[in-house]
Amino acid sequence: MTQNDAIPAARRVALAREPGRPGVSGAVQTLFTDFFEQRGDRLCADDPAVLAGVGLFHGRPVTVLGTRKGADLEENLACHFGMPTPEGYRKALRAMEQAEKFGRPLLTFVDTPGAYPGLEAEARGQGAAIAACLARMSTLSVPLIAVIMGEGGSGGALALAMGNRVLMAENAVYSVLSPEGFASILWKDSSRAGEACGLMKLTAADLLELQVIDRVLPEPDGGAHTDPAAFWRTVDAALREELRRAEKLADPARHRQRRFRAMGNGWLCAGKETI
Amino acid sequence: MNDWFAARRQRMLRLKVRREGERPFAPRLSASEPVFEQCPRCHAAVTRTQWDKNRMVCPECGFHRPVGAYRRLSMVLDEGTFQELDPDLTGTDPLNFPGYGEKLAGLRRRTGLREAAVTARGRIGGMPVIAAVLDSRFMMGSMGVAVGEKIARAAEAAEKARMPLVIFCASGGARMQEGILSLMQMGKTAAAVTRFREKGGLYIAYLTHPTTGGVTASFAMLGDITLAEPEALIGFAGPRVIEQTIGQTLPEGFQRAEYLQEHGFVDAVVPRAEMRNTLAKLLRLHQKGGVRRDAE
Numbered sequence: 001m002t003q004n005d006a007i008p009a010a011r012r013v014a015l016a017r018e019p020g021r022p023g024v025s026g027a028v029q030t031l032f033t034d035f036f037e038q039r040g041d042r043l044c045a046d047d048p049a050v051l052a053g054v055g056l057f058h059g060r061p062v063t064v065l066g067t068r069k070g071a072d073l074e075e076n077l078a079c080h081f082g083m084p085t086p087e088g089y090r091k092a093l094r095a096m097e098q099a100e101k102f103g104r105p106l107l108t109f110v111d112t113p114g115a116y117p118g119l120e121a122e123a124r125g126q127g128a129a130i131a132a133c134l135a136r137m138s139t140l141s142v143p144l145i146a147v148i149m150g151e152g153g154s155g156g157a158l159a160l161a162m163g164n165r166v167l168m169a170e171n172a173v174y175s176v177l178s179p180e181g182f183a184s185i186l187w188k189d190s191s192r193a194g195e196a197c198g199l200m201k202l203t204a205a206d207l208l209e210l211q212v213i214d215r216v217l218p219e220p221d222g223g224a225h226t227d228p229a230a231f232w233r234t235v236d237a238a239l240r241e242e243l244r245r246a247e248k249l250a251d252p253a254r255h256r257q258r259r260f261r262a263m264g265n266g267w268l269c270a271g272k273e274t275i
Numbered sequence: 276m277n278d279w280f281a282a283r284r285q286r287m288l289r290l291k292v293r294r295e296g297e298r299p300f301a302p303r304l305s306a307s308e309p310v311f312e313q314c315p316r317c318h319a320a321v322t323r324t325q326w327d328k329n330r331m332v333c334p335e336c337g338f339h340r341p342v343g344a345y346r347r348l349s350m351v352l353d354e355g356t357f358q359e360l361d362p363d364l365t366g367t368d369p370l371n372f373p374g375y376g377e378k379l380a381g382l383r384r385r386t387g388l389r390e391a392a393v394t395a396r397g398r399i400g401g402m403p404v405i406a407a408v409l410d411s412r413f414m415m416g417s418m419g420v421a422v423g424e425k426i427a428r429a430a431e432a433a434e435k436a437r438m439p440l441v442i443f444c445a446s447g448g449a450r451m452q453e454g455i456l457s458l459m460q461m462g463k464t465a466a467a468v469t470r471f472r473e474k475g476g477l478y479i480a481y482l483t484h485p486t487t488g489g490v491t492a493s494f495a496m497l498g499d500i501t502l503a504e505p506e507a508l509i510g511f512a513g514p515r516v517i518e519q520t521i522g523q524t525l526p527e528g529f530q531r532a533e534y535l536q537e538h539g540f541v542d543a544v545v546p547r548a549e550m551r552n553t554l555a556k557l558l559r560l561h562q563k564g565g566v567r568r569d570a571e
Contacts, residue, residue: 115512117516123534125496125539127492130492130511131493131497138469155461201454260463260466264419264459269364
């Protein structure tokens, strides 16, 4: 990585949450041509917190999927500040099915604090909707590349991120829960979030070391929002290369299953061998 | 000879149940220990023998108290069929989280468990199964690397042996102390049970109190059949988080087993007394035209 190595984790969390941070809406404008947005879960609603559609990436059709926070307050509220509802995850599921049906690679862009914790969200099966996305991604026969753009919060982020390759912006964070939630659960004190940041191993460098992600996308000094055009050039080049590589996989589904099957196995103690 | 092995297995399971040290199952050590234990809900005075005989369900109000993993297996598996899988598989401390190692060691001493999940091979109503049980006394049944691995291995064992898979869930979700690696176990377990199901395997998820967070959002909600214990709390976000987000108190019965059944996420709410018979019936119904799938 670059000269930005020394940035502390808490600062990265702040950078990842920067309001002007490039996300899936920017990706649609800069990386893809002829983009067509698909809306609705075909069950009851459309959740704007998830963006789904088809576009051309250097001339070849791909399915694009991502979480978005919205550009102004009105959009922020409609998107629950980037926290998808079950309707959002079921729209994502629809996009995954179509990627499979039409043989299109799937590119996902993740920036969410987590899935929306609301009464209706629970009544409509938030857990079941996320589980369905995980299950579907594990069997897709097309290549899936996921990019953690800003916040990768909890199961709500993983629901779009079971990639053959998982890339991560240099100042993005990806964690089991937000640092505030983490501090609140473990110490009953969300004001200790700063302390949590230091412990959680949520930065791109940490996650590369833990082999949770495969590649870090360098950002301009000061963060991706200071020079989005430069950052998108980096993303574009990385995605082209990763896609070319992923398309050579004989069995992308099996590759993905193996990738996640190995997660954390370096930290197991087997004891004596059993049946 | 077979009888000898069966008797040995049964002794083993009884010993494990006893080691769980669960009141009221642990033998009374002295006359000074109380004979009665109040029901946590209706406060009826119930003797320890009554709790024991009634599978930890209050005879007065029907309240289901939590049961340990081995105890659960002893209630559901045919006598003498319990064979534990991966009994010594544990995780370590990937984040070097302060106090985590000591906490694990203490829990291992107190509960007799090695980790929050126990997996086993056995029979229910004569039909072979692979069973996994999460135990809420061990770090709230939370899923870290070891729990995720045990669930994945159970699904693989079921696939290999062509046996149905039954998972008794009880979990606070992903284990915070193992950070992102706990989150990744959601992907691992979801993929493992999905692969098993796609090969034609029957997966029954039995949700017990509480089933929340990353466990709900992965393998718990992926069953071919989903059962739940009465009044079990089942959800993704915890009630406290939701109340804070929406700024109002939640309705009575919200996120309980009955509520999930009403909203279409649970096939049946099954009281503990009927658990074994219901599972045996479901296993019989999935024997594929009477051809035993376990024919070896």
